[in-house]
Amino acid sequence: MGRVTERRRVIRIRDGAVSERADTLVAEEPLEIRLDGKPLAITMRTPGDDFALAAGFLVSEGVLGSADELRNIVYCAGATADGTNTYNVVDVSTAPGVVVPDITLERNVYTTSSCGLCGKASLDAVRTTARRPIDDDPGGTGAPPVRLTPELLARLPDRLRASQRVFDRTGGLHAAALFTEDGDLIDVREDVGRHNAVDKIVGRALQEGRLPLARTVLMVSGRASFELAQKAVMAGVPVLAAVSAPSSLAVDLAAETGLTLIGFLRGSSMNVYAGEHRVALRTAAARA
Template identity: 60%
Template sequence: MGRVTVRRQVLRISDGREMRRQDALAAEEPLELRVNGRALTVTMRTPGQDVELAHGFLLTEGVIAGVEDVRTARYCDGTDEDGRNTYNVLDLALADHVPPAQVGVERNFHTTSSCGVCGKAALETVRVRSHHDLTKDDAKVSVDTLISLPGKLRAAQRVFDSTGGLHAAGLFTSAGELLVAREDVGRHNAVDKVIGWALMSRRVPLSGCVLMVSGRASFELVQKATMAGIPVLAAVSAPSSLAADLAAEQGMTLVGFLRDASMNVYSGQSRVDR
């Protein structure tokens, strides 16, 4: 498997003094996802939990609906200049009943807006593709529980401690119990790994769960949570306008600026116990 961290020599300058030392960087390498032997997409990720990432990606992009839709997942012969397997090519074989995936699945639905797709069309796309009705999820989460989540997620970020350069996503119960946490250079990859873990554990739909993410809440992350049936998404930073629109459209509780003892609840306020 690829390395999660890479050591590099750096020149450290502090208070006018210079020192050369080794520094740990978060590894970033391409992962090519193939479906039935055909290249589907390439994402830049931190190596590790690649099979979870692939399952989460295929679920949240609507290629599969359940873990039984994937027959096998195996690394292909992606080699470096020395002929060693880089583990950067992963091929998933779909079950016979699953329609072929479209080559070139885009990371974000809204990245195609330059081609004439508006926000309304993006919302409609997710509405049609999602198999889960979040409006029927009556989960409740307390303010105190929400306030505790950033600290719990941060405590689970082992690689961040050595590099300071990774995003994180954590899946919690409505009572604040951490089910799984994943790190990656890409926030969307961390979420795909979490959802892929849940899918492979046969926990999808993730009714009554809270997805906590570092950074901001984008349209893409709301879309992924919707596709996995997650009723509550919380982020330490701001949501985008389209993320807030989609959360409201889907009946999701969206929490932003979750820091210290404060937060903004942008939609689904009825799930938050005050």
């Protein structure tokens, strides 16, 4: 399997002093995702959690919605002269009876580590229909609605940053973390692409039978794009928080689906763009 980091020679200049050293860089390699033996997409990713990445990708595409719809995932032989397995090709087999949406079959594109939706034909095609609405009480147990305090939200970026082990060595990775509504860390994944990090979170949850991810908070490094908002909705995540800005389409999607979208979450400051009913705004105003 590919390495998460690699070493490269670098010329370092500091205050006019020149030196030569080895630097640790985050690895970036292509991963081809095949669906039932047919090529579907190629994404640039950091090796590791490849099966979870593929499964999460298919959740966001509307192909998979529960663990029983996934038969298995295997590595395929890579395209090397001697037939050596490069671990850069995975094949996802769906269970009998799973219907693949037409927009997924039409995708078959190359995506970069910064854009997972390049090649989508239109905005209408990218608005994948969610399997289920966002619901704070999907089991009908009478649980109260999710209500997050600004103080709890303010602690999440530091908790995410403290869990980024590879970032500490490279400074070049995005991350996604899943928290409970009480702020407890459930899972964290790193990748050169922020959409891949989210796919790894969602894919792991699918494999473990934990979808939908009700009563959770998805925290991402960087901005909140339409694609990340879509992935949150498809996984049933009620709250998406980002350290940077959301896009206008991400806000529109959040408003349409009931997703709580928070941007510029830095220290005690944040902007709530949609779904403010899950944030204890009155408490914050009273304290102010």
